[in-house]
Amino acid sequence: MRAFIVYDDSGRIARSGFCQDQDFEAQAVYAGETVMEGEADGADHYILDGAIVERPDNPASVSQEGLTLTVIGAPAGSRISVGYVAIEGTSFTASAPTLAHVLVESFPEKDFDARIILTDRPA
Numbered sequence: 001m002r003a004f005i006v007y008d009d010s011g012r013i014a015r016s017g018f019c020q021d022q023d024f025e026a027q028a029v030y031a032g033e034t035v036m037e038g039e040a041d042g043a044d045h046y047i048l049d050g051a052i053v054e055r056p057d058n059p060a061s062v063s064q065e066g067l068t069l070t071v072i073g074a075p076a077g078s079r080i081s082v083g084y085v086a087i088e089g090t091s092f093t094a095s096a097p098t099l100a101h102v103l104v105e106s107f108p109e110k111d112f113d114a115r116i117i118l119t120d121r122p123a
Contacts, residue, residue: 003039005047008032012107013042046108058112060104067118068093069100078106094118 002024005016009032016039019027028035040052047053060074071080071090081103082092094100097119104112 002037004035005038005040005052006033006035007047008034010107011047013040013046016040016042044110048108055108055110058104058106058109060106060112062102062114062116064116064118066120067095067097069102069116069118071102071104074104074112075106075109078104080104097121 001018002021003016003018004024004027006014006027008014014030014033015027024037025035034047036047036050038052040047044055045052046055058075060078061072063070063072069082069092071078074080074090080087080090082100084101084103092100092102097117100116100118102112102114102116
């Protein structure tokens with residue numbers, strides 16, 4: 001058995017696991033994928049110049065005022081979603097009190113993942 005990591009041209013880990021020796025090269029099945037030997041978790045690592053490196057922390061944070069949340073400090077080009085739906089810009093206003101799931105994706109930074117209670121009641 002061999003541990004494998006499959007990653008794309010940007011270094012993002014697509015998948016990892018174990019396979020029989022004879023199946024090692026067959027793990028990279030899509031265009032632009034490369035396979036290497038090793039163990040890594042795509043949530044915490046990426047491949048840089050053929051080496052497994054730790055993904056840096058995402059500097060994003062969230063502020064909340066009433067039913068509006070604002071993502072602060074997200075790296076340029078980040079994909080921001082609330083409740084699994086991508087939003088335009090960095091702010092979201094709910095129509096009613098809710099628990100909002102906020103996800104900021106900006107590779108190679110780790111994903112920023114938070115849940116915020118949006119309410120119009122005073123604290």
